[in-house]
Structure formats: structure tokens, C-alpha cells
Amino acid sequence: MATMASTILLLIVLHLLSVATAQRQPSVALPGCPDRCGNITVPYPFGIGPDCYRYDGLESQGFQLECDDTGPSPPRLTFFGHSDYSLAKLSLATSEVTVYVKATPTCFNFTSGLDGGDTEAYTSVDKNVYRLSNNGDIDVPLVLDWAVRDLDNCSAARNTEDFACRSTHSNCFDVTKDAAGSGYGCNCSTGYDGNPYLKGGCTGVSVGVILLGSMCCCLCLARQKSKLIRTKQKFFEHNGGVILQQQMQSYGGTTGGPTGGFKIFSTEELKKATNNFAADQILGRGGHGIVYRGVLADDSVVAIKKSKMMEETETKEFTREMLILSQINHRNVVKLLGCCLEVEVPMLVYEYVSNGTLYQYIHGGKGLDANTALDTRLRIAAESAEALAYMHTSASPPILHGDVKTANILLNSSLTAKVTDFGASKLAPNDEAEIATLVQGTCGYLDPEYLMTCKLTDKSDVYSFGVVLLELLTRKKVLCFDGPEENMSLVSRFVIAVKAGRHGELMDDGVRKGMGREALEEVSHLLTRCVSMNGEERPGMKEIAERLEALRRYQQHPWGQSDGADSEEEKSLLGRKQQRDADYKFRPHDVLDLEGGSTHYFSV
Template sequence: MPGPCTGVGCCKSEIPPGLLFYETTIRNFPPGGKDYTFYSNSTPCRYVFLVDKDWFSYNDRVFLNRTDDFDVPVVLDWAIRNVGNCSAARQNTTDFACRGAHSECFNVTNGLGYRCNCSQGYDGNPYLEVLDGGCTDINECQLKGEYPCYGVCNNTQGSYTCQCHPGTSGDATSKDGCRPKDKFTLALKVVTGVSVGVFLLVFMCFWLYLGLQKRKLIKAKQSFFEHNGGVILQQQMHSYSGTAGGGGGGFKIFSEEELEKATNNFSADQILGRGGHGIVYKGVLEDKAVVAIKKSKVMEATETKEFAREMLILSQINHRNVVKLHGCCLEVEVPMLVYEYVSNGTLYHYIHGGEGLDNNKALDTRLRIAAESAEALSYMHSSASPPILHGDVKTANILLDDNLTAKVTDFGASKLAPNDEVEIATLVQGTCGYLDPEYLMTCQLTDKSDVYSFGVVLLELLTGKKPIRFDGPEEGRSLVSGFMTAAKVGGHYELLDSQVRNEMGPEALEEITHLMMRCVSMSGEELSSMKEVAKRLEALRRYQRHPWGQAGAGDPEEGQSLLGREQQRDVSYKFKPHDVLDLEEGSTYTFSL
């Protein structure tokens, strides 16, 4: 207990309809039975009764153990059974039992036959005529409990009406349902109804318009996502994550809403800088990570073909001197890139921004920045698989953190090294003053193009001068051509920053001059590789830190050993007159073949 009456201590059986006789008997189980359950649940009292099945509930031990007399409700199951149903009974009006004027016949469910009821709104004996006490009208107005009416009640035949008192309106069958009528005239109601209808119509049209625009926006985003290689990138990320030791390296595909929220809807006060390829914004992601978001202006159709592959490869770059690529947004016309945020601005601003270098560590800081930048480019050329060419190396694309550690950024013009050596670009991209002349003439981007651009960066770093100048004579506008021209007559030392000349010894000056001239050589065959440049710069930095490396000190032969090469004296620098692009500093030069 509690539970159903299943036979243990209690037995219940429903009586099926249609039976004319039913007898109940109480019997005991034979003694000596093996099943102890029957005897453990036995009681001294035993009884049996017929009862309405909806009343009986076997959930009370007290009820089971009753010994007193008690009454139970039983159901009188009866019907007029001289015919099968109401249809057959109506055919013989003489024997039809439903005699009242307002009585109704209904078929019974306990076998053949029928019974009668008074119609709704009437009460009495449906088997008698009205004059003999048959079905008569109910006066609902006198039965407030069953038929509530808090207004004016009027009884009708078979029903009643209940209306609010004059001057009020509402539901009279509810308490406080009737309220004083307002003075809202029919004309005002019509005007209000029309106005509300027009408003709802306009609102629905506007809502539909917004829905269509939203749907178009979703389709446009999906189209941009697929066009920009989003599906391919997702498959490649999944493939990388499935390999041993693989994974996207934290690379994520961001939605446009995420980046809008991170930049306060690309607010102007979040702009970190502007360039030839686009605008860079500072953003804060939901996880509070600070990032730099590059919103590019245009991207050629040819660049979208390899974009997904290039993004995944760039995301795998993990070098302390390369700005980490955290992810991208592909559901816009031109993909947006999400980079690691570097707090101390660009090397260009550090050199030309007016803040100046630390006087105590100026030369060492310059050499360290140059060495770190060269190491980053060397890593991309030699250690990345496949090799990555930057394509737009300049001081504006070298960032500095709080410790003035160099970090190369902006792969907007970067390319994977072509598998086929005869693969040629269809247009030239880069920044004037840093463009490799051979790349400008052949349109073929190679690792030597980055070496040349880095040579310009190194020259800019050690001279403190901009690559292109417009103040002064025409022949001195290009920093590279001016330096190489001065080198022919031995006057190139004068172009170096005074602090560089004062702190560098002659061996170091000759070494750095030789290295810069090798980098900006007009012939690609004469250019050093980035790996060699990085190695030379690190050796030069170690030499400069050594007491023998200071200006006016040291043994030349020991200096040659520390520099890691036989000192080349009487260096003959090759210089071929080529046209120099004297365009506005910072602009991008592009032409089609």
C-alpha cells in the first residue's frame, strides 16, 4: 500500500455492461499453502461489495481494515430496452417514452435501448407531459449560484439574458464586470480604428522590409563567406585539428558582429593607423583579449583563390618577432584580419615621430630591432613551410612592443613562395621607396625582393632619413640612390646618423655599409639572403657590444674574427642608374601587365 488492488489483500473486478445477474462469494485459501504472502497480509475481517468504480480507491489501510457497517454508492444501470435505439423508438410514437415537449432522447452505452433527458434550460420528468410534471422552464434569475448575473436578469424560455444596468457596459455575468460607458463616440472610434489599421499596415510593411533586408544580408554574408574561401578554410582547419599535433593554433573565423562589437562599430577613436591596404582598428574581444583588426579596402579577384590556404598557413607562424594572426572575418566583401595587438606603435613612428631614440642605448636598440626584424623575415623565408614572402617590408610594417621588441606585421601583400619559378604576378604591389627595382621590372616576387626592402629599412634605421624626400634637389630624393652615389666617392658615412658614426668603430661601419649595399644592390644575384643578413646583423651586434667594437678601440684583426668574416676592404659597390619612383611617401604603386 498504497497502490492498485492487485490481489494481495484485495481483489477488484469491474462488472461489464449488459449483465442481468451478478453474485459475489467470499472463500478462504486452503490451509497449508506454500505462498506465505497470502497469510501475512490476511485480516480478521472479509467483506465484498459492489460500488461505483470512480468512488473506490485502494489507498488507505484503515479503509481496508474496516469492521463497521458503511455505505457505498452503487450505480443503477438501466434503460428502456423494448427497442434498440432512439431512431427506432421515434418511429413508434405510441410507445416512445420521451413524452415531454422539451425532452430529448439519447442512446445508452450499456447495451441496447435509450433514455430521456430534459433539454438545456428545462428541468422535470422527461417521461411525463408538461401538465403532468414534465420538463418545465428553469428560472435562471432565481438561481444566482448556478447562473450568476450582476446586472439586469430576464428569464426566457429555455434560457435567460443578463445585461449591464443602463449607463454601463461590459460583462454582467462577472462581478465588477460592468463599468460606466466612456464618451468615446463612434466617429472617434472609426478614426482611431482606421489610424490603428494604417499604423499596423505600415508596421507590417516595415517589418517585412526589414525581414527581406535581413535575409538579403544573410545571403550576402554567406556569399562573401563562400567566395572568400570560408568553406575551404573550415575544412582545412578541421583537417589540421584532426592530425597529430595539429590544430588551428588558436586561429578563429570571426563573425562581422563580433568585430563590430570589439571596435565599438569601427569607431574612429579606435583607429590605430591607416595604410595603402586599409585601416587598422584596436579591438577588445569578448574574452577581454586586445587585438588589432585590419579592415582592408580592396582585394583582387586573383587573391581570393589562395586566400584560405594562405590564412591557415600564416596562422601556423609562431615566432616572437612576427605578429600573431589570431583569425579573420570572411562574411564581408573584403576579408578582415585579426592580429595580436602590439602597443608601442610602428618603427616608422619611432624613427620619424619626433620622440627620438634612447640616447644611452640608441645604437644597440637600432641594431637589435634590425636583427630581430631580419630574424623574423629569415624565419618566414627559410623555416615556414611553404616559404612566405612578405612583399611589403617597410618601417611602417614593423611594430614595437613595450620592450621595443620588433614584430613584423601586415601580410596584406604577402604571398606564398610560388611552386613554379616561372609563375609571375599580374600586378606589382608595395610602397614607393622600398620597391625592389628588379621586382618592379619583372613583376616576379622573390625572397630577394624582401631583402631589398629590408635593406631600405636598415638604411632608414641607421640614417634617420625617410626613403623618399621631396625637399631638396631631385637627385637626392631617393635615400637608396643618394647613399649609393655617396658610396662611390666615399662620402656615404656622412649620411649616417651622427650617433651611429660616433659609437661605431671603422670595422663595424665598413661591415654595416657592406651589408646595406649588398641588400640594396640593383642586381638580385648580388643580394644577400635574409638568413645571411640576420646572421651578419647578430654578429655585428655582438661585436658592437664587445669593448673592441667601440669607436677608436680594439684590434682590427680581432674585430674581423668577431664579425665572422674576413674584412672586405676597398669594397667596390656597383651602381646602375635606374629611374627612381619619386611618388608621395607611403603611397602604393600598382600597374598591370
């Protein structure tokens, strides 16, 4: 189909080119005069009929021609009054005429002269000698020179009213004296072509070249555009665009309804929004791709993520996951606004969150320091936990994030937490035996049980969130390569500190000063459960969110600032209905050091 379209387009271009060429080509004869006799072109100064040829005032009337097209035989062009000369070609460029004359073969003796017969005229063609005669039986071609002969040369003719070189872009050249006398001829200037004997007869050759080049460029551009459209359509279909459109229609269209205004964007829309994905529009880079700031046609600001790769299995589930994610509407989850499917790896469009990431807030000097209110840290942690709890328990089907880390928690202008980047997210598997072929995540945050079993569960997100909470309370990076090996992982340092009863020393100064002994023990116990090697021993995200919110309430109470007794009222404020196991200890295999950089993929 595409080949047929290209062929049709080529034929159209060639037709337009031929039409344009015909339009720019001036007539070779005077207006109203025939310019052909059969298949022979008759250019002025030659002409057929009265007032169609140049008259030099000579009796020969050499430019007047006759065309005999009355008989059944092909039309025959002759000089006026000389029917024995049949014209085959008239050339303006060489000032020559090719004619056929009747002739009879004869034998020529160089010593005794011609062997009998008429000796008035002889000619030699192809090393044979012919005698010209009216009753000859052979047509012999002759090439004759012609010129304008009313004046002897260009100098004499140039300033006369009847100067033959009429075109603006023409030159005159002298014809040396021959049997017919002296004269001059005309040709077009360099770079021009046509009939110099007519006004406006010489036209620029470059016009045709430019026209042809322009047509070829248009054809190439059209073919490239057609190929680009086919490529986009191929990606769109491969990425499930047709299915997604059908599903969106069944949910009530692209605006309003359960899809919440989810939109399928074109590549051009996103290029325009990001100034063709300019470097100065980059908000951040991660293991899954690059995030750009963009401004859509309606002036709304968005974040556009260009992903690096996608597994074939992910591609098959992509449309279903996008539709489900588009329906997530939680104040602590970055809203997915749409996607672009016309590229090899789909691009995602999110709501724009203005204040950067929690990682930047903790480590980038964007606001968090030892004096930052403890309540702010606990609120950010609680809001992040609530978002993950919502995804785990309220979404249908449940959604697992798969790459929880401080770089994937954004903060708005009021420091409200918003969990983002579901590039590694998965719908909770229906089959208990379903395992991943490619383990994805970020070193330092990666659940060791997931790393060993290749089974992503909600408890994998719990482990990663435990690392986030630890990072938030200690203001230390999750991986450090400067110290001894046992201190490389923040989780390992925490485990060792808990075993030694010195975990309080690992906390940031602001946490130690603002958090009482009971609250510190409570949060340490929560962290201990979150980063357990055994996923079954980890709490659910809903419980974590509730405990963090209870801890916030406790900290806001006057008792939360003191080291008072462990009263029943304090336990109630902390949300504990039963005495926790204060003697919870890590087992030896719970200490795990993870090495590596940012995001890694482990092939299984």
C-alpha cells in the same frame, strides 16, 4: 529558395494581421445574439430574436428583424411582421436601410394622373414609375431612413438611462421630423470606428493603422535581415570559408592543434569589438587598408585590419595562405589570430602590439633620437631580419612579405620588433615563370628588379629591408621632395655617398659616435649588397640576420668602440671567415631614383 521563404513570411504576417484585426474588432450585435442573416450583417440596435434588439416602447417594433433560413433558397431578412420588405443592407454610419419591395410597372400621365389601378403608393426608380402591391412581379430597391424615436432629440435623451448612444467615444445627432416623426441617431467620434450603440463599440482606427504599419516594418526588417544573411553567406563561400573550415577541421579544429587557435570571426563580433569601427579606434592607415584596435568578448585586445581590395587570384589562394600564416609562431612575427569572411574583402585579426610602428619611432618623436643606444637600433634590425629569414627559410612553403617597410614593423613595450601586415605577402611560387599582374609595394622601398620583371622573390624583401636598415641608421625618410632630384631617394643618396667615400656622413650622429670605423664599414658593405640592383648579388635574410647579430656582439666588445687595427679577432667577432671585398663599388645603373607617395600599384 529565398523567394519562397519571403512569400511564406508574408503569408504569416498577413495571417497574424488578420487575427489581430479580428481580435480588436468588437461584436456588432449584443452578446449571444446572431449578427448575420446570410451575407447581411445585423448590427444592434437591430436584432434577430428576443432581447437582441432595442425596444423603444413603440408598437412598430422597428428594430426587431426576422431571418428566414429554413428553405432551400438563400436566407431572407425582413422586418418583424412585414415579410413584404426584404432587407438588403443595414447602415449605422448613414442611419439608412436598403430594402426590396414587390412592385408592378405602371404608366404615369402627368396631366390625367395614374393610368388606372391602385393609387395608394408609387415609386420612381431609374426614371421608371412602379406601383407598390402585394402581387407585384418586380423587386424594387428602396432606401429608408431610420432613427431612435422614443424621444425627439439628443437633449431630451442624453440624460436618460435608456440613452441609445452607449459607447464612450460616440456622438448623438438629431433627426429632423419626417413622416415617422422626430428622433436621434448615434455615430462614433472622429478617429474611431465601430458600433456606437454598444458599450465599448467605438474603437480607435489608428490602432489598426499602427498595427498594420508595425507588421509591414517587421516584414521589411525580416526581409532585409534575410537578404543580409544571404549576402554574408555569399561572401563567406566566395572567400573560401567552407574550404577553410574543412582544412581547419583536418588540422585539429579551431582551438589548439597546429592552427594555434586560429578563429573565423563573424562581422558582428568585430563590429562589437571596434564599436562599429569607430574613428577613435583607428590605429593606422596604409596602402592595403585601415587597422583598428578591438576588444573581443574575452577582453583580449587585438588589431583588426579592413583591407581595401583583393585580386581574384589572391582570393583563390586566400584560404590556403591564411591557414599557413596561422601556423607561423615566431616571437618577431605578429601572430595572425583569425579572419572574417562575411565581407567582400576579408578582414584579418592580429595580436595587438602596443608601442606603435618603427616608422613612428624613427620619425614621429616616439623615442628614437641621436642619443638612443646604437645597440637598440641594431637589435630591432636584427630581430626584423630574423623574422623575415624565418618566413623565407623555415615556413613551409616559404612566405614572401612583399611590403617590408618601417611602417610594417611594430614595437612592443620593451621595443621588441614584430613584423606585421602580410597583406601583400605571397607564398613562394612553385613555377619559376610565375609573374604578378599587379606590382604591389611602397615607393622608396620597392625592389627595382621586381618593378621591372614583375617577379616577387625573397631578394625583393632583402632590398626593402636594406632600405629599412638605412632608414634606421640615418633617421632620414626614404623619399624627400624638398631637395635636388638626385637626393630625392635615400638609396640614391647612399649610393652617391658610397661612391664619394662619404657614406659615414649620411649616418645619424648617434651611429657615427657609437660605431667604430670597422663596424661602420661592415654595415655599409651590408647595406651596399642589400640595395644592389641585381637580386643575385644581394645576401639572404638569414645571412643578414647573422651579420647584424655579429655586429651587435662586436659593438658590445670594447674593441667595437675604438678605431683599432683590423685584427683577425675582430674579423671573427664580425662573423667574417674570409676577407670581404673592400673595394666593392656600385655600377652606374645601380643609382635609381624612385618618385611617388606612399603605397602604389603598378599595372603590368
